[in-house]
Amino acid sequence: MQSISTLRRLASIITDSVDSMERVYASSGMPLPSLDEPFNQHDPGEALRQDPEVSNAVKNIMAAAAQISATVCDPMRLVVDTSRAFHLSSCLLVASNLDVVEILREAGPKGVTAEDIVAHSHVNPNLIARILRLLATHHIFREVSPGVFANNRISSTLDKGKSSSVLNSNRADRFIGSSGIAALVEQSADIGGKSGVYLADSVVNPDGVLPFNLAYRTEEDFFAWLHQAENSYNTPRFGVAMQGTAATEPSDxxxxxxxxxxxxxxxxxxxxxxxxxxxxxxxxxxxxxxxxxxxxxxxxxxxxxxxxxxxxxxxxxxxxxxxxxxxxxxxxxxxxxxxxxxxxxxxxxxxxxxxxxxxxxxxxxxxxxxxxxxxxxxxxxxxxxxxxxxxxxxxxxxxxxxxxxxxxxxxxxxxxxxxxxxxxxxxxxxxxxxxxxxxxxxxxxxxxxxxxxxxx
Incomplete structure (x- = not known):
């Protein structure tokens, strides 16, 4: 009975928090931004997320929903799924590297097939469809019909603000002028992701070698390595990624x-x-x-x-x-x-x-x-x-x-x-x-x- 009582309390927290958000948005005459629509940083509805009542409600909803899921799930399935969560960051890196968000932005809300997404590359379209389907299952991108994908509120935050043709022809400057979010995601999923898989090896390493050094087989620290001449792509990406950390926060x-x-x-x-x-x-x-x-x-x-x-x-x-x-x-x-x-x-x-x-x-x-x-x-x-x-x-x-x-x-x-x-x-x-x-x-x-x- 205690678990059911806890579920009821958690459900009540969600209900009360939704009521709070509904009240704030209704009094402002604005709809809650839709998950299915591209993110618009100039949308007044997005600005309302900074309202103290809304931000507190959001935290409560996210916390309670996750705790309900953890309470009712199959624990063995959850722990195994968590062990495979690295695929999510790898798939995000693929999507950003291939400028999928920009291609889908140009295609519009009806979306395009995986074949169209990789039309100007040598990438396997079936694999891209599987990658995007995994992300869409986690509410990043939308599969609007079988094999057809479009942006949503979450995926569109990776938009670098340039045409896909420009990005394809000038990789060196692809992040310049962007919000920095795509650079931050690539930096995290790429260098951070490759280093992260060596965490367990590092923990038991008697010399205390960091996961990064194991992954990249270097004795240099991260910043010294980053500023090597051969990292002419990683260095500016890192700089814009740090700008992206600010983009995730209120501008003031x-x-x-x-x-x-x-x-x-x-x-x-x-x-x-x-x-x-x-x-x-x-x-x-x-x-x-x-x-x-x-x-x-x-x-x-x-x-x-x-x-x-x-x-x-x-x-x-x-x-x-x-x-x-x-x-x-x-x-x-x-x-x-x-x-x-x-x-x-x-x-x-x-x-x-x-x-x-x-x-x-x-x-x-x-x-x-x-x-x-x-x-x-x-x-x-x-x-x-x-x-x-x-x-x-x-x-x-x-x-x-x-x-x-x-x-x-x-x-x-x-x-x-x-x-x-x-x-x-x-x-x-x-x-x-x-x-x-x-x-x-x-x-x-x-x-x-x-x-x-x-x-x-």
């Missing part, structure tokens, strides 16, 4: 935490490991009185010069030394490194810091899958540290509704030996490095947080 996310507007005229922000600088560019455009200094590997800096030259050329001349930094900005940087390696970086920044310098870290804070004892936590007195958890019988972390946090964590490990940290993990990282964590801003509508530390 950088302004939902630390208040950049409080910095005085001509203060310097050092964007450490900022890639092409798409985030700090956003800050510079809103607060042009601030100076931005980019720090990254040589190839990334060269790419950033072109990016800033295209988007904010008048600001390039304002580059300054970092002897007087008001803020060290680290967005998605510390998660690239183990604690020992990250502490080396943090100590260098501490040595260069003024007493008034702030360290602003933009990363995801991993919650536990169990109930936390907030009173026993060392971080309980940090301003903004508290974060609500899901109500019983949901998992406290909302389960699969937040699964991307944990997938990202393992991606960091297999490629770099990095880690997505709990709040206590950040405390343990910062304290021995000469920094004190003083503020946490959990960004509304996002899993990203701003952590603010001061020198000690």
């Amino acid at each position: 996310l950088i302004f939902r935490g630390f208040d950049w507007g409080l910095l005085p005229q001509n203060e310097t922000i050092v964007d450490v490991g900022g890639g092409i600088g798409h985030v700090s560019l956003t800050i510079a455009k809103k607060y042009p009185h601030l100076r931005i200094v980019m720090q990254d590997l040589a190839r990334s800096i060269e790419l950033s010069k072109g990016y800033w030259g295209d988007n904010f050329p008048e600001h390039i001349s304002k580059q300054m030394p970092i002897k007087d930094a008001a803020v060290f900005l680290l967005r998605y940087v510390l998660h690239n490194w183990s604690d020992n390696q990250a502490q080396v970086m943090l100590r260098h920044l501490r040595a260069a810091a003024l007493p008034t310098t702030r360290l602003v870290i933009l990363e995801k804070i991993v919650p536990f899958a169990s109930v936390e004892d907030s009173e026993a936590s060392r971080t309980k007195d940090i301003a903004g540290a508290f974060r609500p958890s899901a109500k019983y019988p949901l998992l406290p972390n909302w389960g699969p509704a937040t699964a991307d946090l944990y997938l990202y964590d393992l991606t960091m490990h297999v490629l770099l030996g990095g880690v997505e940290r709990t709040l206590e993990g950040f405390w343990d990282l910062l304290e021995p490095s000469g920094w004190k964590l003083v503020e946490v801003h959990h960004c509304a509508g996002s899993q990203l947080s701003h952590l603010v530390a001061i020198p000690v």
Whole structure:
């Protein structure tokens, strides 16, 4: 009876959450975006997903639906299916490599056959149909009639925004000007996927060799390998993929935490490991009185010069030394490194810091899958540290509704030996490095947080 009672509670959570979403969309006079229609980032209905009531309802629906499925399924079938889930990422990589989304966009809602999709390549159409059918079974693409496929809301997010003929003739620049989502998916499914299958081998490796190094048979770390001359395709793809991480978040996310507007005229922000600088560019455009200094590997800096030259050329001349930094900005940087390696970086920044310098870290804070004892936590007195958890019988972390946090964590490990940290993990990282964590801003509508530390 307890299981049936739990199912009823979970079903009630779904019903209540659907009622909440229906109320918000009805009061706004907008329909919920259809799964069968291509994604439109300018659709006001999509913007409503950032409404706190809607975003909370979405998490509850996703968590409850997944928990119901796990409760009623055949457990042996589920665990075997999970062991084969790698096929999904491989199929996404195929679809992006072959520009399937762009071909289907040009074909329209009636779709086209697999034969038409591969008409200008030497790919087996029967295999492509099987690949797309697997994805459509997971609600990525639609099989509108037997063997005929079309885009839907999910698949269309992979659109690079160019014609299939242009993409076919100029592979080198295929991601330039795109949202970055396709680049991010390819990067994850390609290098991340090939590395991930070596996780089990790496775990038992006595030398602690990372899955990436086993997969690619190299002793170089990921970033050194990425910037080799033979990786002329992977390097720019990675840069655009990092831009894609921002595309998955609200456009004003950088302004939902630390208040950049409080910095005085001509203060310097050092964007450490900022890639092409798409985030700090956003800050510079809103607060042009601030100076931005980019720090990254040589190839990334060269790419950033072109990016800033295209988007904010008048600001390039304002580059300054970092002897007087008001803020060290680290967005998605510390998660690239183990604690020992990250502490080396943090100590260098501490040595260069003024007493008034702030360290602003933009990363995801991993919650536990169990109930936390907030009173026993060392971080309980940090301003903004508290974060609500899901109500019983949901998992406290909302389960699969937040699964991307944990997938990202393992991606960091297999490629770099990095880690997505709990709040206590950040405390343990910062304290021995000469920094004190003083503020946490959990960004509304996002899993990203701003952590603010001061020198000690």
